[in-house]
Amino acid sequence: MSATLAVTGGRIFDGSTFVEDRALILEDGRIVAIAPAHQLPAGIAEIDATNRIVSPGFIDLQVNGGGGVLFNNDPTVAGIRTICSAHARFGTTALMATLITDTPEVGAAAISAGIEAHRLRVPGFLGLHLEGPHLSVARKGTHDPSLIRPMTDTDLARMVDAAGRFGKAITTIAPESVSPEQAARLVEAGYVVSLGHTDTKASTVAAYVAAGASMATHLFNAMSQMANREAGLVGAALASGRLSCGMIADGFHIDPTVMQVALRAKQGPGRIFLVTDAMSTIGTDQTSFELTGRQIYRKGGRLTLTDGTLAGADIDMLSCVLFVHKRLGLPLGEAINMASLYAAQAIGCASKGQLAAGMDADFLLLESDLSLAATYIGGTCVYRQSGQGQVAS
Missing domain, CATH: 3.20.20.140 (Metal-dependent hydrolases)
Structure with missing residues (x-):
């Protein structure tokens, strides 16, 4: 993945706290930032995580x-x-x-x-x-x-x-x-x-x-x-x-x-x-x-x-x-x-386990009942639960 993407609408757990009204911004398989949703660049591609939890993989x-x-x-x-x-x-x-x-x-x-x-x-x-x-x-x-x-x-x-x-x-x-x-x-x-x-x-x-x-x-x-x-x-x-x-x-x-x-x-x-x-x-x-x-x-x-x-x-x-x-x-x-x-x-793996700037873009979209909607590795969707609709734009 090379294009910049933003995961929007979800409740993000970054490894420390749950945050809302924020977007997870990704580029080249890495996390660039967690930024206020209203500050996203115009025209950025989005992954819609509305009503879902965005969790570290x-x-x-x-x-x-x-x-x-x-x-x-x-x-x-x-x-x-x-x-x-x-x-x-x-x-x-x-x-x-x-x-x-x-x-x-x-x-x-x-x-x-x-x-x-x-x-x-x-x-x-x-x-x-x-x-x-x-x-x-x-x-x-x-x-x-x-x-x-x-x-x-x-x-x-x-x-x-x-x-x-x-x-x-x-x-x-x-x-x-x-x-x-x-x-x-x-x-x-x-x-x-x-x-x-x-x-x-x-x-x-x-x-x-x-x-x-x-x-x-x-x-x-x-x-x-x-x-x-x-x-x-x-x-x-x-x-x-x-x-x-x-x-x-x-x-x-x-x-x-x-x-x-x-x-x-x-x-x-x-x-x-x-x-x-x-x-x-x-x-x-x-x-x-x-x-x-x-x-x-x-x-x-x-x-x-x-x-x-x-x-x-x-x-x-x-x-x-x-x-x-x-x-x-x-x-x-x-x-x-x-x-x-x-x-x-x-195991001393500093690039995984949290959602923060510089980390690998390995994350999950979880439904409110904690069932799995989608799995992303390096910013690429590798699994999507059938019947969940599109999770990426």
Whole structure:
């Protein structure tokens, strides 16, 4: 998009406050300003947002699949494109394609696909989240234990070599399989190191935070819990202002009361942000799929292995926002920030998560009932809800 546009008539949430009688002015895929509507240049093209909320686009740092595609099963640019397109239908304008523990060959293919997707600027692709294989078997979750292994010098060299070539980079590791020195090298190379799938003690967590780890993967799930004489990763993550925490708000992965307690307890500046941990089912009527040779079943909003182990989530980001807003009672602006600003801050992405001058023009048009009317990435409409009429002039 090169022409100047103005989003008019809507109630704009800029990441801090809701403002009215203002226009969001866009040019070359970026936000130029939020200006009084009466000051718009004559003849400027307009996107009519009357009676709608203009919100920052959602950012999802843990997306395993969507649109019928699981990244592990299709680690290609086409697979990434399908996943990004599927999640745009639910308000996600930037996502980290997430590879679950797999073989070295699948890992190499995923990195190659990420490099090419970044080069091609696939709409919605933010980078890669490598979730494993350097985890703890004791807290494997749905990860195949036969594929979990310690990090070798070769693994580290491969990851360092790929750093910076596929956009933003997150890797989930467990102290049981990765040394503090290796973690520090990953951080130095540009990875956001996230602790997860681990049975580690809080004292060990402190050593990895000192090495540069700055995130905890899907808080409460597949990690050591907080107890009366041992804080575990849960307690350490909540108590440390240097750790940001992903949270799956589907009502299955964490009890709603526990979510409320965690939100009140979390020490800043690190925040709790929303992730979907979504699988291939999003945007489809799939009832099952395969992951590393095992069947995953979809029923009642849950995805499970045959033994009932949760296997990712069957939820989109807009539904997560609605859950924390309506079920937990968070103000709408805070719920939106958990799906946008806080995730951007967690990975140091300064161009996304808010609507302000100089930011990427990634935004949503939401109806008064908070259903999605349209999704814009870089100022271009990539999804429009059918039956909503024209949202752009």
